[in-house]
Amino acid sequence: QKEVEQNSGPLSVPEGAIASLNCTYSDRGSQSFFWYRQYSGKSPELIMSIYSNGDKEDGRFTAQLNKASQYVSLLIRDSQPSDSATYLCAVNQMDSSYKLIFGSGTRLLVRP
Amino acid sequence: GAGVSQSPSNKVTEKGKDVELRCDPISGHTALYWYRQRLGQGLEFLIYFQGNSAPDKSGLPSDRFSAERTGESVSTLTIQRTQQEDSAVYLCASSLEAENIQYFGAGTRLSVL
Numbered sequence: 298q299k300e301v302e303q304n305s306g307p308l309s310v311p312e313g314a315i316a317s318l319n320c321t322y323s324d325r326g327s328q329s330f331f332w333y334r335q336y337s338g339k340s341p342e343l344i345m346s347i348y349s350n351g352d353k354e355d356g357r358f359t360a361q362l363n364k365a366s367q368y369v370s371l372l373i374r375d376s377q378p379s380d381s382a383t384y385l386c387a388v389n390q391m392d393s394s395y396k397l398i399f400g401s402g403t404r405l406l407v408r409p
Numbered sequence: 410g411a412g413v414s415q416s417p418s419n420k421v422t423e424k425g426k427d428v429e430l431r432c433d434p435i436s437g438h439t440a441l442y443w444y445r446q447r448l449g450q451g452l453e454f455l456i457y458f459q460g461n462s463a464p465d466k467s468g469l470p471s472d473r474f475s476a477e478r479t480g481e482s483v484s485t486l487t488i489q490r491t492q493q494e495d496s497a498v499y500l501c502a503s504s505l506e507a508e509n510i511q512y513f514g515a516g517t518r519l520s521v522l
Contacts, residue, residue, distance in 0.1 A: 301451070331510070340413075340500060340513040341452070385451060393465065395440060395507040399451035 301388050303400035311408050316373040318403050320386030323367070329389040330362055330369045335402065336382045344384070345371060376407045411435065413514035415501050421520045422491055430486040430517045434503030441484050442511060443476060444500045452500060458484060459507055491521045 300323045310316045333341035345360040347353045353360045359372040383402040390396045414433040422428050434441050444452040454468040458478045478484040488495055498518050502511040
């Protein structure tokens, strides 16, 4: 059973702080990794994609990938109350590049 | 341009009835996916279409679930003889090609009474 694991949270951080969200995956052959943000009752929205080891930055968001340790993380700098949402980690399967396996999500709360 | 559109947004049905859920992907996207999301859970893959063909139906939970796609566009997910455990949000996504980023619709919230 290929799995993607996330801490369900809630992760509570004060406004302006760095929020760190983590995800581990079991399929060592996975090549593509995604972070989606999902507001309550809304559809998932792509935040970041990462394919190579290391860091990838986009505005206040940084994705970090370590394939050897099989984890991917998302850092949100200068957290805002509008960042409060559930963050879903998604990983593709090695034997089917289209199929994404999703974690159950981490709920982030940014306190004003 | 328009995003992925799903209808209805909400559907309440009685146990044992059949339901049809519709998805209009982003124009030009050849790949289309259906997912199910139970309350508080992640997304569960159901089926993948490339064009009008479904090379991977492995996620369909039972033979009560079926899906089709026509004109390399609209897709319909049909659930026959609905059960209470079918209650969930059904999400559709599309991508330009199979390996590209998936864009999601707003989903259909299905409630089986």
